Amino acid sequence: MSKLFNVAVAGATGAVGNQMISSLEERNFPVNNIKFLASSRSAGKKLRFKGDRIVVEEMTENSFKGVDIALFSAGGETSKHFAPFAARSGCVVIDNSSAWRMDPEAPLIVPEVNPHAIAQYTNKGIIANPNCSTIQMVVALSPIHRKVGIKRIVVSTYQAVSGTGKKAIDELFDQTRAMINFVDHKTEVYPHRIAFNCLPHIDTFLDNGYTKEEVKMVNETRKILEDDTIGVTATTVRVPVFFGHSESVNVETRGHITPDEVKQLLKNAPGVKVVDDPSRNLYPLAIDAAGKDDTFVGRIRADESIENGINMWVVADNIRKGAATNAVQIAEILARDYL
Numbered sequence: 466m467s468k469l470f471n472v473a474v475a476g477a478t479g480a481v482g483n484q485m486i487s488s489l490e491e492r493n494f495p496v497n498n499i500k501f502l503a504s505s506r507s508a509g510k511k512l513r514f515k516g517d518r519i520v521v522e523e524m525t526e527n528s529f530k531g532v533d534i535a536l537f538s539a540g541g542e543t544s545k546h547f548a549p550f551a552a553r554s555g556c557v558v559i560d561n562s563s564a565w566r567m568d569p570e571a572p573l574i575v576p577e578v579n580p581h582a583i584a585q586y587t588n589k590g591i592i593a594n595p596n597c598s599t600i601q602m603v604v605a606l607s608p609i610h611r612k613v614g615i616k617r618i619v620v621s622t623y624q625a626v627s628g629t630g631k632k633a634i635d636e637l638f639d640q641t642r643a644m645i646n647f648v649d650h651k652t653e654v655y656p657h658r659i660a661f662n663c664l665p666h667i668d669t670f671l672d673n674g675y676t677k678e679e680v681k682m683v684n685e686t687r688k689i690l691e692d693d694t695i696g697v698t699a700t701t702v703r704v705p706v707f708f709g710h711s712e713s714v715n716v717e718t719r720g721h722i723t724p725d726e727v728k729q730l731l732k733n734a735p736g737v738k739v740v741d742d743p744s745r746n747l748y749p750l751a752i753d754a755a756g757k758d759d760t761f762v763g764r765i766r767a768d769e770s771i772e773n774g775i776n777m778w779v780v781a782d783n784i785r786k787g788a789a790t791n792a793v794q795i796a797e798i799l800a801r802d803y804l
């Protein structure tokens with residue numbers, strides 16, 4: 466790639482925004498000029514990029530003039546307001562919030578799964594980055610879906626606090642330290658203590674008893690796999706882990722496939738690493754996935770309660786593959802094939 470691009474990171478001071486900056490640098494994205502945008506609270510702060518210290522600017526409706534690609538991770542409401550201005554000024558937005566994911570005109574992309582759908586970015590200039598839990602699940606399941614078809618997915622998640630943002634990382638740290646020292650702790654980000662606890666509650670509750678996070682997993686999985694007939698049911702749980710989401714995934718397939726065949730398929734699948742040797746206590750762990758861009762799959766075994774069923778354990782770094790890396794991978798395809 467010889468062409469260079471003007472890039473903006475909107476939400477540069479946040480947990481995902483920070484990783485977007487690192488991923489652009491690590492993956493040597495062809496940057497001409499880079500802009501860091503955040504709220505007025507952060508204007509004037511400096512952040513590093515390739516040895517330079519770049520001043521963070523307050524994001525305004527005029528921030529995107531001359532920008533080719535804007536990576537957004539500044540929350541849904543911010544994105545709803547600013548992404549259309551960015552798109553109108555001619556840049557392609559890759560948005561990490563849930564604001565545009567189910568918009569029929571916005572493609573929802575996981576590069577290992579549906580890169581062809583990026584072409585639809587011309588509809589409104591916005592490409593949506595899926596929910597972190599959905600990304601890692603479809604990376605692991607799409608090879609199986611392509612091979613034998615998936616009828617139904619039952620997933621339970623064990624999600625790290627970094628998915629909520631910087632304040633939640635601090636809250637788990639502060640609560641853990643307070644409890645160990647037998648002093649009072651504050652509970653501000655979550656409705657209950659997260660340290661030494663599990664909360665079956667991610668995002669807000671809906672009338673049907675599910676949380677928005679659970680419904681995101683259902684709808685986004687179908688959109689990315691381009692198959693509305695797949696049944697998906699999810700229970701999403703916040704656990705006291707800093708980085709790395711884990712998932713227990715049960716799939717009922719249309720055709721028969723053995724656990725060994727699944728292992729073989731996934732060994733050759735892009736972005737997947739199979740870690741599955743129970744005899745040596747080897748299976749995917751959040752602490753091993755943290756800091757890496759792959760999706761790790763293990764505990765692959767037959768669901769013996771049904772004719773065509775597979776169970777597995779899927780782990781990935783939610784800030785990297787679940788957010789920033791996926792967004793930068795989309796930008797790489799845009800830069801290589803479309804811009």
Ligand code: A2P
Nearest residue numbers: 476477478479480503504506507524539630631
């Ligand atoms: P700021 O740091 O100035 O508040 P996280 O999800 O880790 O909390 O990060 C959220 C990111 O979105 C931060 O960079 C935050 O900037 C940014 N942000 C939040 N609200 C706005 C807004 N109204 N305009 C621009 N950036 C925003």
